Amino acid sequence: MPKSAPENLKLFWEGLGDVRQAVDRRLDRWLPKPSDPPARLPQAMRYSVFAGGKRIRPILAVLACRAVGGTDQAAMPAACSIECIHTYSLIHDDLPAMDDDDFRRGKPSSHKAFDEATAILAGDALLTFAFELLTAKISKPTIAARLVSELASASGWAGMVGGQMADVLAEGAAPNEHELRFIHQRKTAALIRAALRCGAISGGADADQHAALTTYAQKVGLAFQITDDILDVTATSEDIGKTTGKDRASKKLTFPAVLGIEKSRAEAEDLVVGASAALKQFGPAAEPLRNLAEFIVVRTS
Amino acid sequence: MPKSAPENLKLFWEGLGDVRQAVDRRLDRWLPKPSDPPARLPQAMRYSVFAGGKRIRPILAVLACRAVGGTDQAAMPAACSIECIHTYSLIHDDLPAMDDDDFRRGKPSSHKAFDEATAILAGDALLTFAFELLTAKISKPTIAARLVSELASASGWAGMVGGQMADVLAEGAAPNEHELRFIHQRKTAALIRAALRCGAISGGADADQHAALTTYAQKVGLAFQITDDILDVTATSEDIGKTTGKDRASKKLTFPAVLGIEKSRAEAEDLVVGASAALKQFGPAAEPLRNLAEFIVVRTS
Numbered sequence: 001m002p003k004s005a006p007e008n009l010k011l012f013w014e015g016l017g018d019v020r021q022a023v024d025r026r027l028d029r030w031l032p033k034p035s036d037p038p039a040r041l042p043q044a045m046r047y048s049v050f051a052g053g054k055r056i057r058p059i060l061a062v063l064a065c066r067a068v069g070g071t072d073q074a075a076m077p078a079a080c081s082i083e084c085i086h087t088y089s090l091i092h093d094d095l096p097a098m099d100d101d102d103f104r105r106g107k108p109s110s111h112k113a114f115d116e117a118t119a120i121l122a123g124d125a126l127l128t129f130a131f132e133l134l135t136a137k138i139s140k141p142t143i144a145a146r147l148v149s150e151l152a153s154a155s156g157w158a159g160m161v162g163g164q165m166a167d168v169l170a171e172g173a174a175p176n177e178h179e180l181r182f183i184h185q186r187k188t189a190a191l192i193r194a195a196l197r198c199g200a201i202s203g204g205a206d207a208d209q210h211a212a213l214t215t216y217a218q219k220v221g222l223a224f225q226i227t228d229d230i231l232d233v234t235a236t237s238e239d240i241g242k243t244t245g246k247d248r249a250s251k252k253l254t255f256p257a258v259l260g261i262e263k264s265r266a267e268a269e270d271l272v273v274g275a276s277a278a279l280k281q282f283g284p285a286a287e288p289l290r291n292l293a294e295f296i297v298v299r300t301s
Numbered sequence: 302m303p304k305s306a307p308e309n310l311k312l313f314w315e316g317l318g319d320v321r322q323a324v325d326r327r328l329d330r331w332l333p334k335p336s337d338p339p340a341r342l343p344q345a346m347r348y349s350v351f352a353g354g355k356r357i358r359p360i361l362a363v364l365a366c367r368a369v370g371g372t373d374q375a376a377m378p379a380a381c382s383i384e385c386i387h388t389y390s391l392i393h394d395d396l397p398a399m400d401d402d403d404f405r406r407g408k409p410s411s412h413k414a415f416d417e418a419t420a421i422l423a424g425d426a427l428l429t430f431a432f433e434l435l436t437a438k439i440s441k442p443t444i445a446a447r448l449v450s451e452l453a454s455a456s457g458w459a460g461m462v463g464g465q466m467a468d469v470l471a472e473g474a475a476p477n478e479h480e481l482r483f484i485h486q487r488k489t490a491a492l493i494r495a496a497l498r499c500g501a502i503s504g505g506a507d508a509d510q511h512a513a514l515t516t517y518a519q520k521v522g523l524a525f526q527i528t529d530d531i532l533d534v535t536a537t538s539e540d541i542g543k544t545t546g547k548d549r550a551s552k553k554l555t556f557p558a559v560l561g562i563e564k565s566r567a568e569a570e571d572l573v574v575g576a577s578a579a580l581k582q583f584g585p586a587a588e589p590l591r592n593l594a595e596f597i598v599v600r601t602s
Contacts, residue, residue: 116398117466120398121462121465121469123425125458129458132454146436148432148435156433157430161422161426162426
């Protein structure tokens with residue numbers, strides 16, 4: 001919870017506790033049980049899913065679904081599926097051959113709590129489970145197929161995995177704004193965009209609503225990653241639960257490294273203003289999404 | 302190509318060359334181009350997909366589709382998707398933290414030809430691409446959603462990934478037939494079963510056809526893995542393009558280790574007889590599937 005965030009945003013974020021709990025209850029119910037054989041695999045899947053994530057992506061999916069008049073229940077399969085994909089990406093990114101991070105959300109990362117083989121397989125299983133969930137828990141095939149398509153393209157070679165590959169390749173490269181934007185659009189923004197679009201699809205959005213939420217999503221996704229980059233420079237490890245200063249140490253392409261902290265902060269704030277403006281047609285129904293966009297850039301963890 | 306296989310099976314296998322080529326042409330057309338950024342990722346995906354696989358799973362999907370009166374074209378999305386999943390599993394299984402294999406199909410494995418980070422990401426991207434492909438290339442959402450469901454459950458925690466986890470955990474364990482069957486049903490048989498069921502779904506199988514092909518698939522899948530285990534003991538590395546004798550060296554649970562070679566061979570042959578018998582209702586339309594079942598146990602690579 002952000003210490004420096006304005007009071008109204010803190011209250012808003014706390015108010016989302018029930019959505020967070022609803023998502024956690026569904027994940028607990030839908031994920032394989034810790035005793036399902038081979039038990040080590042479901043245990044590793046659950047360890048990382050329940051390691052204290054903020055659930056921003058599922059919350060975005062639920063809020064998008066609400067904004068177009070859908071129920072929270074309708075958004076749950078997509079919301080949980082996206083959190084499984086997000087968690088798998090963290091497990092694989094933390095591996096020694098990738099970012100080599102021993103901590104995640106303040107706890108040992110999967111390959112430290114278990115071992116490398118288990119971490120690789122737990123990631124693979126969570127990614128696969130995300131797609132199983134969409135088809136198992138959504139009765140309308142037209143909706144299920146659209147969600148699979150949306151999530152697979154956002155998280156695959158042209159989305160999240162591609163961003164991660166470009167990120168690995170860019171380590172130590174000279175600052176390059178074009179490359180930086182290529183990476184950030186894919187590595188983080190693509191899945192955040194998908195979270196909102198999947199929420200909209202689950203809630204039965206019409207074409208105009210879908211387009212507006214996509215514009216919002218694009219901007220919020222980038223603002224989120226810029227803020228992550230800034231937090232890596234300014235926050236303490238205790239605040240964000242993983243080693244800070246790692247981006248600079250490993251010579252990652254980040255917004256602060258390429259544009260400087262002030263310009264980065266200004267861009268994130270502009271993006272939030274643009275994101276809120278994109279939701280004009282929704283009126284007060286989009287107030288939670290506007291608050292969440294603001295929260296994303298003022299958070300301190 | 303099997304040296305010791307009877308002449309008719311050799312001819313049959315060669316006659317499948319056009320299916321193999323059709324699958325390869327589709328994979329080439331549908332996979333991201335080698336120049337698509339970040340180029341290293343599509344290059345690594347394509348390197349492993351086109352590293353000389355036998356394409357047994359896509360062929361099974363096409364033959365199942367034909368047996369129920371479907372066109373080859375109808376089977377192609379599922380066939381290619383399954384090959385992408387199979388290839389991803391090989392890339393991840395070969396990683397140093399898993400089976401640590403430097404060669405696959407006679408060529409350097411992905412983490413040797415590229416590096417570990419690229420191999421992890423190429424596997425992730427191929428798995429994700431499999432689901433993207435199903436929704437992008439199949440116009441009927443009911444079919445697409447059924448295929449996603451089938452493939453995700455066959456390759457996830459309760460299927461292939463679970464089998465791989467159990468396999469890793471069983472290394473060095475005392476011979477245990479129950480555990481052996483648990484592993485083999487999941488590690489290999491589940492995806493082979495899915496290949497046939499997906500071919501059947503793609504071709505519009507009715508419930509009886511689907512059930513018969515499932516029985517056939519169950520038996521052929523297990524026969525395939527038993528044969529793999531036997532080949533690891535009896536074949537040369539040159540024949541099968543990867544290090545042989547590795548199972549024994551790493552104390553894996555295999556059929557020869559638990560039941561002995563002769564009993565293993567007898568079980569594989571029984572399974573093939575049972576598999577062929579399950580296809581009675583199809584008459585001559587299932588002749589290719591009967592031949593393929595026989596081929597699977599007499600192959601020498």
